[in-house]
Amino acid sequence: MRVVLQRAKNASVTVNGHITGAIDKGYVLLVGxxxxxxxxxxxxxAKKIAELRIYEDEKGKMNRSILEEDGAILSVSQFTLYADVKKGRRPSFVEAxxxxxxxxxxxxFNKELSTYGLQVETGVFGAMMDVALVNDGPVTIIVESK
Known part of the structure; x- marks a missing residue:
């Protein structure tokens, strides 16, 4: 599993002109x-993301989690995170x-995140989605299980 986490001031995902998920402060997760x-x-x-300390404390040090900041999650399925571009010019997605x-x-995964008390908004699996966000920091982190 591979997740690109972006700390966001706000974010939304739109499918066919309709917003399917939106958050204010929190994380946008691109999930492969x-x-x-x-x-x-x-x-x-899910545990790593819920407990990750990437919000600043009163001294400006990254020492607070999304749980302490009362943030939300916008989770977007993204099979292209497993693209292999080593050969040729067209990506291979055999690892997805x-x-x-x-x-x-x-x-x-989304259900597991909600067990931590996080509000979880989502895109639509398999759909063409427009994802908009204001990256906070910017802070972008890759979290992998293997």
Whole structure:
């Protein structure tokens, strides 16, 4: 599992002209699932993201989590995170999980994040989405399970 986390001041995802998810302060998560990911990967990454200390404390040091900041999550499925561009000019996506498998794990991941008390908004699995955000910092971090 691979997640690109962007700390955001606000963000939204739109599908066919309709906003499907929007947050104010929080994280935008671009979520890639590979064919070998399991529930353990989901639990590990969700816990890591919930507890990650990337908000500044009163001294300006990154020492606070999204839980302490009362932030929200905007989760967007993104199979292209497993693109392989080593050969040729067209990416290969053989490392990305098949859609039927990936969608179930992505839904489980979103549910796992909500068990930490986080508000979780989402895009639409498999849809063409317009994702808008104001990156806070900017802070962008890659979280992987393997």
């Amino acid at each position: 699932i590979t064919h070998s990911d399991t529930l353990e990967d989901i639990q590990y990454v 999980a098949r859609p039927d498998y990936a969608e179930g794990l992505w839904q489980a």
